[in-house]
């Protein structure tokens with residue numbers, strides 16, 4: 675697997691958000707440090723997920739930025755995305771690996787060392803670890819694990835740990851010091867007045 679980007683932009687398809695405009699602003703700034711994860715609301719149709727993934731892939735291609743698809747692995751396969759991301763309500767990691775094949779990037783969600791190790795054994799190539807902080811982006815999340823929770827997982831596995839959940843630029847240095855390889859964000863880019871500048875600020879912490 676080629677080296678993974680440290681800044682994961684997760685698409686925000688909530689009403690009033692413009693994921694493609696945010697992506698257009700961030701791509702020239704983040705370039706190969708970026709990974710884009712296509713995530714749609716559970717109420718979206720497969721057709722909507724597929725169309726968004728195709729548009730994201732077209733924007734990412736000139737920058738050679740990999741695109742992953744959240745949850746819907748058939749959409750990842752159908753669009754030629756680099757891989758996917760699964761969590762507790764999705765296909766089990768081993769099944770996801772079978773679907774995507776050995777070369778794909780496969781992310782799995784974990785919040786503590788035991789599930790993290792199990793996900794890696796089952797074939798995860800990176801882990802999304804959190805929520806680090808409280809966030810309004812997703813309902814029904816368990817309590818935040820904080821920097822200490824990220825440190826516990828990062829110390830237990832050899833794959834990249836991508837911290838997620840309420841992450842801002844100010845959180846990046848302590849997360850990196852705790853062993854996080856990178857961060858995944860929705861609101862820190864999507865809700866920013868200037869997403870390009872917000873990406874620069876996130877990247878500044880990630881390059882240390």
Ligand SMILES: Cc1ncc(COP(=O)(O)OP(=O)(O)O)c(N)n1
Nearest residue numbers: 759760761762783802803836838858
């Ligand atoms: C990088 C990253 N980490 C965690 C998640 C969350 O996945 P999941 O727990 O399956 O929740 P949904 O995103 O599907 O609502 C993620 N998407 N990306």
Ligand SMILES: Cc1ncsc1CCOP(=O)(O)O
Nearest residue numbers: 805809811839840859860861
């Ligand atoms: C999908 C997901 N899973 C855990 S936290 C989260 C949302 C992250 O969004 P934000 O960066 O806006 O907190």
Ligand SMILES: [Mg+2]
Nearest residue numbers: 745760761764
């Ligand atoms: Mg999921």
